[in-house]
Amino acid sequence: MKKLWLHGVVLVLAVGYPLLARAGETIPIGVGGPFTGPYAAFGEQLWRGAEQAAQDINAAGGIDGKKIELFKGDDACEPKQALAVANQLVERHGVKAVIGHFCSSSTIPASEVYAEAGILQITPGSTNPMVTERGIKTLFRTCGRDNQQGSVGAQFVVNALHARAVAIVHDKDTYGQGLANAMRDELHRLGKKEVLYEGLTRGEKDFNALVTKFKSVNADAVYFGGLHNEAGPLIHQMKDQGLKATLVSGDGIVSQDFVVAAGGPPYAEGVHMTFGRDPRKIKEGHEVVERMRKIGYEPEGYTLYSYATLQVIAAAISATKKTDGATLANWLHSHDVPTVMGSKGWDAKGDLKVSDYVMYRWHGKGGYEEVP
Amino acid sequence: MGHPLLTQPLLTAILVLLLTAPVSGLVLDGYDFNLRWQPPLWLTLIAFCIHWMILLFKRWRLGEKTGKPSPWSRVSSWGSRPSVHRLAFFVLPVVGLVLPFFLGKYGLTVAILALIYVLLALGLNIVVGLAGLLDLGFVAFYAVGAYGYALGHHYLGLGFWLSLPLGALLAACCGIVLGFPVLRMHGDYLAIVTLGFGEIIRLVLNNWMDFTGGPNGLRVDFPTFFGLEFSRHAKEGGIPIHEFLGIDYSSNTRNIFIYLVLFLVVLLILALVSRLKTMPLGRAWEALREDEIACRSLGINHVTVKLSAFALGAMIGGIGGVFFAASQGFVNPTSFTFFESALILAIVVLGGLGSIPGVMIAAVVLTVLPEMLRDFSDYRILVFGLAMVVMMIWRPQGLVRARRPVFQGRKA
C-alpha cells in the first residue's frame, strides 16, 4: 500500500512537471474576484486594473525579462466557488501570486488554500478585519480596514449629520456585517445607540417593509453595510416612500452601477459613502489614469488598487528574484513600494501602515465628490 | 407555397430573429443601448440550420425500413444483459479503487463530487423513482448532513467518523418528521411542500447568523485516519500522515483518502439499495407508487412504507452531505439552493426513474460534464441546460429503462 501512494505522488509529479517547466517563460499570476454574478462590476474593476498593469510592466520588459501572464479566477462572490477557484488557480495554472479576491467572504476561505500552497496573496478590496487577523503571513492588502471605515462613517453620522436616530442595516455577508458592526461600535463609543439593527437578503429587490420600519422608528440616518446591488433599490424605495433619512454606506457602492441600480442620478443623489482618498487624484497615477481614459475606460473604484497590487507583486519578485510566498512576504514587511497610488508599506499583520478614509457624496449628475 | 423543407425552417428563423433581436441585439448600457448585429443573426442562422436538419433527419428516418433496432437500443440492451452485469460487478470496484491514483488533484475533486452526486441520486431515486413521491426539496437532507457535521464539529468537537453515522441518523429523522405531515398529500402538492421545506431549511441556515454563521458559512476540519491528520502541519499533538508514512507532503493524500472512503460507502449503499429493490419493502414501494388504493386494500401499511422511503432516502442524502462538508472543508447555504434539488432530480429522471445503473451513469455525466465545459466558462451552464432539454426530448424515459427484477421458477 505504501508503494502505491508513492506511485501516485510520482505520477502527479510526472504530470505536473511539464506544466512547471513551461511556466518558466512567463510568471503566472491569478486574479480572483467576481467576474460573473451580480457583483461582476467589481470583478471588472480588478481585472481592468491588473490587465493594464500587466501590459505596462510587460511593455517595459516584464519582471527581469519574464512576462507576466494573468489568469482569471471567477468566484462570483461566493465562498464555495472561491475555494474551488483557488484550488484551480494553484493546481492548474500554477500561479505564483494572487491578486484578490474581492468579497471578504471569498477572500477568507480562499486564503487558506493559497497559504497552504505558500503563495503570496494581496487583496485590493477585502476590507474586513478578519482577513488579516488570522495570522496568515503571506496575505496582504492594499486597501483599508472596515474598523477604520466604520468609524469614519459613525463620526460623520454623529458630527456632520447630527443624526438623532440611526438605523443600521447589513446584508449578512462577512463584509457587510463587519462594516455595520464596526460602525455600531464606534457609534456606541460616541455615546449613541442605534434605533434599529437588521439584516436584509442579498438578491432581493423589495425592501419596502424595511423602509416603512425606518419610518416607524423615525430614523434620520440609515447606515448600510453591503454592496450596490441592494443599496440601489434600498435608496430608491426610501425616496419613493418619502423618507428624508440620509443613506450612508461604505466602499461597497463605489461603482457607476450603483446609480443604475438606484434608478437614476436623482435617486442616488445625496447618498454618502466612505472610500479611500480618490486614487485618480494621486499624482503618481495621472499618467495611467489618462491612458485608461483614452481607451474609453474610467478607472473608478478599485481599478487603480488592482493596478497597484500587481506593481507591488512585480516589485517584490524582481527585488528578491524568488517567487515563494514566504520570501516575498518578508521582503514586503520590510520595504515600501512605490505604486500608482503613492508609496505603500505594510505592518506585521499585512495591513497598510497608512490608510485614510474620506466621505464622498453622490451628486445629481451620477458621479461622486469628496465631502469637504 | 414553397418547398416545405425550406419554408418551415424559414418561419422558425423569422421567429427566432424576432425573439433574439431585442435581447441579444440591443445591449443595455445604463439607460442607453448599443446595437450589435451579429448575435441575433448567428442565432437565427443556427435555428434555421437545426430545424432544417431535423426535418431532413425525419424524412430520412421515414424512408428507412422500420423494425431495425437503433444503435442506442443495442447499447442499452447490452447494459441489461446479466453477463455484463456480472462483469461490471467485478470490474467497476477495481477500476474505482485504482482510479484516484491516476487523477490529478483537480480530477480527484471532480471524482469526489461525482461520487457524492451518485449517493444523492441513489437516495432520491428511492423516494421518487421507487416510491413515486415527488420530492423537490431533497437538498434539505443534504444540508442537514453537511451542517450536522459542520455544527457538530464547531460546537461539540465531533470528528468525521462520529459525524458520519450521526449525520445520517439526523437526516433520517428529518425525513420522518417531514414525511408525517405530507402523507395525506398527493403528487404535486407533496412536491410543493417538500420544496417549501427545502427552502425553509436553507433560509434558516442563512439567517441564523449566531448559530450557523449565515451566508459566510462554517469551516470544517478534514477527516483523520485513526488520528493521523492530512494537513501539512498537525494541530495540537497530532501527527500528519505524511510524516507517519515517511512520504512527501501532498495535499492529494487527503483527497485520495476521502475518495476511497466515499467509494466504499457508495458500494455499500449500492448493495443495500439493490437488495432492497428485491425485498418486500422495495416491492411495496413500487406497488404503492403504481396504485395506492389497491395496496391499502391489500393490507400494506402505507404509512410505514412511505415513511421508510423518506427516511432511507434522507439518510443517504445526509451521508452525501457529510462527505460534501468533509471534502470541501467548508459549508455555506449557497450549496443548498433549489437548483441543487433540481439537479439531483434531473439526474434521477435522466438516468431513468428507478433504474440504479442509469441513475449512476447520469450522476457521473451530469457532474463531469459541467466540469469539462469549464473551458467554455461563459457558456457552461447554457450548454448544460441545452443538454438537459435535448436529452429529455430524445429519451424521455431516461438513459436506462428501469427493469423489474424477474424471478423465474425452476425449469421442470
Place this chain on the structure above:
Amino acid sequence: MVATMAAEIFAQQTVNGLILGATYGLIAIGYTMVYGIIGMINFAHGEIYMVSAYLAAIFLAVLHFFGLTSVPLLLVAVLLATVLVTALYGWFVEKIAYRPLRHSTRLAPLITAIGVSLILQNYVRIAQGARSQGMPSLLQGSFILPVGDQGGVVQITYVQLLIIIVAFLSMAVLTFIMQGTSMGRACRATEQDRIMAALLGIDTNRIIAIVFVIGAAMAAIAGVLVSLNYGSFDFHIGFITGIKAFTAAVLGGIGSLPGAMLGGLILGLAESFFAGFVNSDYKDVFAFSLLVLVLIFRPSGLLGQPQITKV
C-alpha cells in the same frame, strides 16, 4: 400620537404588501393556468418574467432613442411591445420544450422546464452582461393620503398605483375571456378533460399554446411594472420571484384564477407584515411555513377544488 404612528405604519405596510402581492398574483396566473391545463409545474415561468423586464428596458431605450418623450405614450408602447414579444417567448418555449413531451412521463417536462430556465437565464446573462440593469423612472411623484387625524400619511407612488390598477384590470379582462368567450370555454373544456375536448373538435394543442401565451403576457405586465417600480433588475430576479409566485398560486389553489390573485395578495401581505412588525430576516421562512400549513390543513389550497381519486 403613538396610536396615529401605529396606524400610519400599519397602513403603509398594508400598501407595501398589496403592491408586492399584486405582482405575485400576476405572475402566479401563468403557473396556475399551465398547471390547470396540463398538470405541469412550469419552472421556466419565472425566467419569462425576467426576460420581460429586460425587454421593457430595451424597448424604453429604443423608443427614447427615436425621440418619443410623451410619458403615457411611452408607457403604452413599451407595455404593448413587451407583452407581445414575451408572449412569443412563452409560445416558443412551449413548442420547443414541452410539446414534444406531451405524451411522456409526468416528470419529463419538469426537467425540460428546469433546462429552459437555465438556458434563458444564461442567454440573458451572456447577451446583456451580469451587472444589474436599471430602468429610468418614468412616473415620478406620489399620492399622499392622510391617515388618522394627527397628520399621519401614507405615500403611494404613481407607479405603485398603476401596478394595482393594471393588475386588477388585467384580472378582470382575463376572467371575461375565460368566462365569456368561445376561446375561454375551449380552455376550460380542455382543462376539464383534454381527450374529450379533442373529441369534440377542440384543437387542444392550440389551446395549450394559448394558455402559455396568456401566462407569459401576464408575466410581462408584471415585468414592466415591477422594474418601473424598483428601478433595477438583473438576470437573477426570475428565480426568487418565480418561486414566490408559484407559492402564491398553490396557496390560492392551483388551477384557480381568482385563487392566484388571492394567494398573491395573502403572500405579499404576510411578507410585508412579518418583515415590518417581527423580523425581516425570517419573512421568507414565514411565507413558506404558511404555505406548508395551508397545504396540510387544506391540501388543495384556499380556493382550489379538492382532488377526487377515482377507483
